[in-house]
Amino acid sequence: MPTSFEYLLVGGGLQNSLIMLALLHRNPSVRLAIIEKDSRIGGNHTWSLHTTDIPPGAMEWFKPAISHEWPRYEVRFPNRRRMIEIGYASIFSADLHELITQRGTDAPGVELLLERGAIEVGAHHVTLDDGTRLEAPVVIDSSGPKDSIQGCGYQKFVGWEVELAEPMKSLTPIVMDSLVEQHDGFRFHYMLPYSPTRCLFEETYFSDGPTLDLPVIRRRIESYIHDNGYRMASLIREETGVLPMPWKLDLVTADEPGPLRAGYKGGWFHPATCYSLPVILRLSQLIANSYPTRPAGIEWEKFVKTHRSQSRFASLLNALLFRTFPPEARWHIFERFYGFPMDTIRRFYSLELTTGDKLRFLCGRPPRGFSLRQLWRQPVSAGKES
Numbered sequence: 145m146p147t148s149f150e151y152l153l154v155g156g157g158l159q160n161s162l163i164m165l166a167l168l169h170r171n172p173s174v175r176l177a178i179i180e181k182d183s184r185i186g187g188n189h190t191w192s193l194h195t196t197d198i199p200p201g202a203m204e205w206f207k208p209a210i211s212h213e214w215p216r217y218e219v220r221f222p223n224r225r226r227m228i229e230i231g232y233a234s235i236f237s238a239d240l241h242e243l244i245t246q247r248g249t250d251a252p253g254v255e256l257l258l259e260r261g262a263i264e265v266g267a268h269h270v271t272l273d274d275g276t277r278l279e280a281p282v283v284i285d286s287s288g289p290k291d292s293i294q295g296c297g298y299q300k301f302v303g304w305e306v307e308l309a310e311p312m313k314s315l316t317p318i319v320m321d322s323l324v325e326q327h328d329g330f331r332f333h334y335m336l337p338y339s340p341t342r343c344l345f346e347e348t349y350f351s352d353g354p355t356l357d358l359p360v361i362r363r364r365i366e367s368y369i370h371d372n373g374y375r376m377a378s379l380i381r382e383e384t385g386v387l388p389m390p391w392k393l394d395l396v397t398a399d400e401p402g403p404l405r406a407g408y409k410g411g412w413f414h415p416a417t418c419y420s421l422p423v424i425l426r427l428s429q430l431i432a433n434s435y436p437t438r439p440a441g442i443e444w445e446k447f448v449k450t451h452r453s454q455s456r457f458a459s460l461l462n463a464l465l466f467r468t469f470p471p472e473a474r475w476h477i478f479e480r481f482y483g484f485p486m487d488t489i490r491r492f493y494s495l496e497l498t499t500g501d502k503l504r505f506l507c508g509r510p511p512r513g514f515s516l517r518q519l520w521r522q523p524v525s526a527g528k529e530s
Contacts (some may be wrong), residue, residue, distance in 0.1 A: 146255070151163075151176035152176070152269075157286060159420075159427075162424060165208075176254055181262075221475065288407075298389060299349070300387070305342070350389065414495045423451065479511070
């Protein structure tokens with residue numbers, strides 16, 4: 145194995161996988177290594193985005209990573225039911241692993257170092273758990289979330305990919321079905337049909353605490369499947385997640401020393417949705433455009449400044465969600481949001497809100513349940529379990 149590369153990518157998750165694809169598209173002979181402590185790329189996840197979030201120039205290299213696409217999706221609330229006429233797409237971690245493994249095999253300059261830990265990550269080197277020292281002009285650290293986040297709520301979920309006994313009536317995704325009893329914050333179901341008989345059913349909470357009561361949530365997923373007229377033939381896999389939704393942020397800086405922090409570790413995610421794909425796609429494209437050096441200069445400073453500004457507003461929305469609404473009333477916020485114009489919805493998810501969009505969020509009659517008194521009842525740091 146060589147010990148000198150152009151890029152060292154620490155972490156084999158979604159961010160570094162996309163950086164690898166973007167760099168290979170820029171230069172098929174690029175010399176890079178991905179260092180991943182687990183045996184597979186991408187773990188056990190499903191990632192989604194609006195197809196309108198894909199930045200110019202990225203579709204050609206990103207398209208092979210998409211596992212499934214839909215032309216639209218539906219949302220359901222007690223007083224609003226709406227079809228969102230924006231394309232929706234998902235990546236499955238099993239497909240991502242196969243794609244990155246195949247691209248790594250085909251590209252002569254790529255090394256996939258799976259089941260290898262990084263015990264030291266510097267600006268221009270990585271030391272592996274066996275003492276091997278790798279060097280590169282550019283080191284990108286995407287090795288998971290920040291060590292700690294003070295001041296946040298949580299998006300937490302359990303998803304079941306299932307095979308159904310009979311075909312589904314509709315193959316349109318339901319991104320938010322809140323027509324369920326509210327528990328532990330804003331509770332809703334998420335349904336992605338991959339085929340007439342294969343579907344991901346996911347129970348999601350926007351909650352004050354990070355605890356997942358798996359036995360209870362599994363029973364609720366079973367009930368949801370049954371109550372919607374489906375019969376499960378088999379459970380293919382289960383995925384779980386607990387993602388911070390911060391109202392306090394350690395924001396990235398353009399001149400940060402050391403390795404380039406990317407993905408969740410660098411704050412390159414959407415604080416108010418945890419949809420990271422639009423953000424990390426833009427970052428991956430910029431890194432590839434900067435080949436063979438680390439992003440720098442006016443364009444990089446503007447890129448970072450824009451992300452910081454958008455993230456601050458998103459964190460303000462989190463503070464309003466978790467600190468001025470009681471848990472059982474949070475669904476009113478999302479019912480109001482899905483009455484906004486389609487372009488505002490699209491720009492919100494892509495973290496590209498205009499000044500007019502921001503005013504739309506903050507002006508007008510607040511959703512039912514809003515109370516400034518609720519603010520003083522909430523702790524400043526991570527909340528209690530509701």
